[in-house]
Amino acid sequence: MSNSKRKLSADEAMRMFRQMVRIRTFENNANQLYLSAKMPGLTHMYSGEEAVAVGICEALLPTDKITSTHRGHGHCVAKGADFKAMFCELLGKEEGYCRGKGGSMHIADQSNGNLGANAIVGGSMGIATGAALTSKLKKTGDVAVCFFGDGATAQGLMYEVMNMAALWNLPVIYACENNGYSEYTKTEEIAAGSITARAEAFGIESYQVDGQDVIAVNELSQKLVDRARKGEGPFFLELMTYRYHGHHVGDINREYYRAKDEEADWKENRDPIIRMRAWLVENGYATEEALDELHKEVTEDAENAVEYALNAPYPDVSEVDMHVYTDVKHVLA
Amino acid sequence: MSNSKRKLSADEAMRMFRQMVRIRTFENNANQLYLSAKMPGLTHMYSGEEAVAVGICEALLPTDKITSTHRGHGHCVAKGADFKAMFCELLGKEEGYCRGKGGSMHIADQSNGNLGANAIVGGSMGIATGAALTSKLKKTGDVAVCFFGDGATAQGLMYEVMNMAALWNLPVIYACENNGYSEYTKTEEIAAGSITARAEAFGIESYQVDGQDVIAVNELSQKLVDRARKGEGPFFLELMTYRYHGHHVGDINREYYRAKDEEADWKENRDPIIRMRAWLVENGYATEEALDELHKEVTEDAENAVEYALNAPYPDVSEVDMHVYTDVKHVLA
Amino acid sequence: MRKITLSKAVNEALAEEMRHDESVIILGEDVAEAGTPFKVLSGLVEEFGTDRVIDTPISEPGFMGIGVGAAMTGMRPVVDLMFGDFIFLIMDQLCNQAAKTHYMSGGKLNVPLVLRTNMGATRRSAAQHSQSLHAIVAHIPGLKVAMPSSAYEAKGLLKTAIRDDNPVVIFEDKLMYQDSAEVPEEEYSIPFGEACVKREGTDITLIGTSSMVQVCEKAAEMLQAVGISAEVIDPRTIVPLDEKTLVESAKKTGRVIVVDEGHQSFGVTSEIASRINEKAFYHLDAPTTRMGAMDVPIPFSPALEDITVPTPERVFEQAKKLVSGELIDAA
Amino acid sequence: MRKITLSKAVNEALAEEMRHDESVIILGEDVAEAGTPFKVLSGLVEEFGTDRVIDTPISEPGFMGIGVGAAMTGMRPVVDLMFGDFIFLIMDQLCNQAAKTHYMSGGKLNVPLVLRTNMGATRRSAAQHSQSLHAIVAHIPGLKVAMPSSAYEAKGLLKTAIRDDNPVVIFEDKLMYQDSAEVPEEEYSIPFGEACVKREGTDITLIGTSSMVQVCEKAAEMLQAVGISAEVIDPRTIVPLDEKTLVESAKKTGRVIVVDEGHQSFGVTSEIASRINEKAFYHLDAPTTRMGAMDVPIPFSPALEDITVPTPERVFEQAKKLVSGELIDAA
Numbered sequence A, B: 001m002s003n004s005k006r007k008l009s010a011d012e013a014m015r016m017f018r019q020m021v022r023i024r025t026f027e028n029n030a031n032q033l034y035l036s037a038k039m040p041g042l043t044h045m046y047s048g049e050e051a052v053a054v055g056i057c058e059a060l061l062p063t064d065k066i067t068s069t070h071r072g073h074g075h076c077v078a079k080g081a082d083f084k085a086m087f088c089e090l091l092g093k094e095e096g097y098c099r100g101k102g103g104s105m106h107i108a109d110q111s112n113g114n115l116g117a118n119a120i121v122g123g124s125m126g127i128a129t130g131a132a133l134t135s136k137l138k139k140t141g142d143v144a145v146c147f148f149g150d151g152a153t154a155q156g157l158m159y160e161v162m163n164m165a166a167l168w169n170l171p172v173i174y175a176c177e178n179n180g181y182s183e184y185t186k187t188e189e190i191a192a193g194s195i196t197a198r199a200e201a202f203g204i205e206s207y208q209v210d211g212q213d214v215i216a217v218n219e220l221s222q223k224l225v226d227r228a229r230k231g232e233g234p235f236f237l238e239l240m241t242y243r244y245h246g247h248h249v250g251d252i253n254r255e256y257y258r259a260k261d262e263e264a265d266w267k268e269n270r271d272p273i274i275r276m277r278a279w280l281v282e283n284g285y286a287t288e289e290a291l292d293e294l295h296k297e298v299t300e301d302a303e304n305a306v307e308y309a310l311n312a313p314y315p316d317v318s319e320v321d322m323h324v325y326t327d328v329k330h331v332l333a
Numbered sequence C, D: 001m002r003k004i005t006l007s008k009a010v011n012e013a014l015a016e017e018m019r020h021d022e023s024v025i026i027l028g029e030d031v032a033e034a035g036t037p038f039k040v041l042s043g044l045v046e047e048f049g050t051d052r053v054i055d056t057p058i059s060e061p062g063f064m065g066i067g068v069g070a071a072m073t074g075m076r077p078v079v080d081l082m083f084g085d086f087i088f089l090i091m092d093q094l095c096n097q098a099a100k101t102h103y104m105s106g107g108k109l110n111v112p113l114v115l116r117t118n119m120g121a122t123r124r125s126a127a128q129h130s131q132s133l134h135a136i137v138a139h140i141p142g143l144k145v146a147m148p149s150s151a152y153e154a155k156g157l158l159k160t161a162i163r164d165d166n167p168v169v170i171f172e173d174k175l176m177y178q179d180s181a182e183v184p185e186e187e188y189s190i191p192f193g194e195a196c197v198k199r200e201g202t203d204i205t206l207i208g209t210s211s212m213v214q215v216c217e218k219a220a221e222m223l224q225a226v227g228i229s230a231e232v233i234d235p236r237t238i239v240p241l242d243e244k245t246l247v248e249s250a251k252k253t254g255r256v257i258v259v260d261e262g263h264q265s266f267g268v269t270s271e272i273a274s275r276i277n278e279k280a281f282y283h284l285d286a287p288t289t290r291m292g293a294m295d296v297p298i299p300f301s302p303a304l305e306d307i308t309v310p311t312p313e314r315v316f317e318q319a320k321k322l323v324s325g326e327l328i329d330a331a
């Protein structure tokens, strides 16, 4: 665990820990919903990558913006979302963040500045950069963070928007979650050269960070977010991390592309939650008992939310042609 | 003028000079056709950039492939095209390289490996890379050169295909003609960081070259073409050059974006033809008289071709629905 | 009333809306000092500065994406796409992102963005700079699509587009930038989804979009000379489409030709013809005829290009045939 | 005859053509070891190696462009686009480059490329993974568009596509990959532009594309039960379109419903309905009815998604109304 130069307050430290636990717990429940055939469609688990979303989002204000990905539950929770509205969305229920219309891959929570998950790999890179343009033009002081995977670095859009962000000094942080794989392919097979060098070539200050060390991620993020707010952006982060599950919940037999040993190594030796838990206890932030209690609380929260969502109503069929346009109630009426 | 380490043969040297003169002469005639309202539409002059196309294409075999741009007459001539078929194409005549259907922005000459100009900035980057893939898979030994402007480096497609070219070691050379402007905008306003660093970040060996020095361009091209043929590609070249005319033939009052002094400086002090002419004479390759004679010959060639094209017939109207598909003679019949 | 060019009308609409609302910005290639290659935006950067009239690199997907993000967070970007043909480069940002955001978010996020671009052949610009691609955009729910037929419509529709909270695509005919029309000095806007009956008639209805309205009007005059009374209608927006006005006219005249500069097959004329056939079938004396651009890439050669798009003469001929019942045999 | 799944049929077509012609290669994301997320390509990389079954980065415009260049220089690439919705990312390479190259070069350059992709909703994949975007591709001259309705067509049409010297886009319904049908062991291919009359009938014609053929067949059975004889036709390719077969059937039955899973407006149903109205107008007893997907982005919620696409029940209801003349009042 990185030795923070700035002493973390107990509040800050515990909040980060809790948020990581919340993400893991959310995902375990979502996976369970899939396995028990209670969830429509497929979904992509963020488990293992919690320190990335939490380390960054804890450096942001609720008014700061993020854009998220197909693997977006972690970003959504980390940016302040509520379990009930999230589970409702995953189950296609009316009380979901998007009234069930978006689902896992489009979950958005604009009240907390989450402009939405995106099912087009790399599809939100322009959106995040545009949010940063708004900040600059309206002088709101908002910072925008664009989350995306290593696979998304193959999308040309990234280079187009990084170029403009650099030319215009936009307050945007590109956060590349390098979990070593895009679907069933290793990163080295799809990414030539160096990912951070690509951003640097556009004159963007870039960093590679241990994405399993929430304190390291948070400390760097705090610095860069502050600087971006002052107009010193953009920045680029490559966060080295790992996804514990398959590409999606249905990707169960995956030895043909990823060794079990490798998975075990990451889970046992680098888990961001285990590491932080040890650190919290060592540094006197919390007792083992308090942390167990926290775990229990979060577990209950999640279970209640799942229960709630399972019983919640679907949107009425009349909703099908609503929200196509802002100014037409039922477009097919 | 760079001091070639390898001694150029008189043939090689004179051929390069002649090809540059041919391009300049072609463009002067094309411009004249526009000014006298004899040419349909607009066209983009290559004048000033001759050393780039010639230096590179003289390092290629006729079977090697190139892709060209909206500013494509220079590439077309340099790759071996004939004046008559070119002027016919510019005038929309049946005997044009594309039967008049393509025009200046789509002129192609597949018999000499020119896969065509392209009116989408950056649009041919995939095509050139694909031609290199064919070479690799069919083991033809062909090299593909992709010509494009500094402005085209803003297109995401470039980064996508460079990544694949690097991963797959394709025999492709990306030749960026940096003429300081894209349309009415200076390069520094649209390109952050360093252009060659962008290619290097993908692990592609990159060079910046004086694009007004045909011998320097040719020498480096010879080396890289040889290496690409052996499977050591891809490579990236940034060729520093200048366009003498406006963005297109109709862009005449351009002082609002480009100073007359700057234009004069490039024309007077760095002209690739003037420089090579002096070098040829100095190094005993040719006398002034022989070079004057060459100029005269080329001028006559061009004038004859223009005359021929002006009198040549348009395609018959029945051609309008031909060549939509390879296997349907008249698609609207 | 004063007459101004379509180019000037667009310029005025932008200037007025930019004065009216600070959130309105322009994003695109060479939009600032150069005022675009068509000079449509001349003078705007001088009044509004480079913070609001923003020159971009040649990164259509990129600046369209930035426009979407800016729109989602409080700006009202007018994205300038130099040629309509480049819409193919931004389809993902336009159709997968902008068009669907409001719906996918259950109504929580808006994308008040205008994409200004152009269409139209016969400019000797060849296959990649001459297309009229409005049909493919109109197919995607969530987008509105406007097609001004004169300076008057260009100004009024653009103002409505900018104030609309949804993504709107507006196609200007690049050959019409220098065409003049009467445009009031005082402020006005044109609501979406209201067709304009340009000329009343009783024997046949000619429906035209964009510059094809002029083609229909010319054909109507030629028809008048031979004693045929043609009604000419400009839908002005194809999404939303003022089906009512079109269907009523069809019911009245019993014969319809739909003229549009996009490729005919799978194009706008098919949609309009289908709606008319569905809603006015038992009132029609002849099949609704479609006249679009030929289903060929636009050729460069002037000898070929001009015959690819509908002309007044051809509309006139077709109308005569329809009215005289000549086409009955063909069917 | 043996029955195989559509997935297997596609796999066989590719394997046969790859054995037959060394120039045939596959390019796309996770096409090699993974055999695509739908596992359609399983086993091909084992037989043909990674030189011919090529995994690409997530760079749709890039590998599509590479496909075009490879096709222009002697390969016959089959580009695999994981979801039809991603077609928006490659529109420039597909529509500005591949579609126009042969024409713009005056017939000198060919692009023998196949784009294999998919379509189809009701998979709970939400708005960006559920679209059926064949109409926008069909609008662009220079492209051919095939829409297999079963394993039999999937194999036969794909083989024809691979041997075609033009760019062909083939849309497979992702919900049909596990559907089985009779497929001969011996080699065969299905020519483009030949519709297939799946079922003969006299009272009404149901034209369906892709999975909507099954919907039409089910509706036809329900209609038979109430004494209505429905003809079911599958155009198989929408470009080229076998207008003749469709028009003849329309003339025979006098009533037509066109069913397609793309959005209804500005979609495939409009084109087919227009052609029928134009060519069979005086034989029709009722307006040709279009049934496409609702003009809304595809919602995630199962409660909403299922009602966005045509169903046998709804086709049945509509057919009954048409045959009984109930719709006359509406018009």
Ligand SMILES: Cc1ncc(C[n+]2csc(CCOP(=O)(O)OP(=O)(O)O)c2C)c(N)n1
Pocket: A070, A071, A119, A120, A121, A122, A148, A149, A150, A151, A152, A153, A177, A179, A181, A182, A183, A247, D029, D058, D060, D082, D086, D089
């Ligand atoms: C444009 C596009 N291409 C392909 C896909 C299919 N797809 C979904 S996720 C994914 C892999 C993404 O990898 P990465 O960006 O590394 O994110 P990770 O899943 O590892 O978090 C792919 C190929 C897609 N959704 N969008």
Ligand SMILES: Cc1ncc(C[n+]2csc(CCOP(=O)(O)OP(=O)(O)O)c2C)c(N)n1
Pocket: B070, B071, B119, B120, B121, B122, B148, B149, B150, B151, B152, B153, B177, B179, B181, B182, B183, B247, C029, C058, C060, C082, C086, C089
């Ligand atoms: C995709 C696309 N965007 C915009 C244009 C309009 N356009 C034509 S040439 C050009 C400038 C190109 O600059 P550069 O690549 O530097 O080439 P140069 O003209 O300087 O040779 C632009 C913007 C286009 N043709 N294609």
Ligand SMILES: [Mg+2]
Pocket: A149, A150, A151, A177, A178, A179, A180, A181, A182, A183
């Ligand atoms: Mg990844």
Ligand SMILES: [Mg+2]
Pocket: B149, B150, B151, B177, B178, B179, B180, B181, B182, B183
């Ligand atoms: Mg340039």
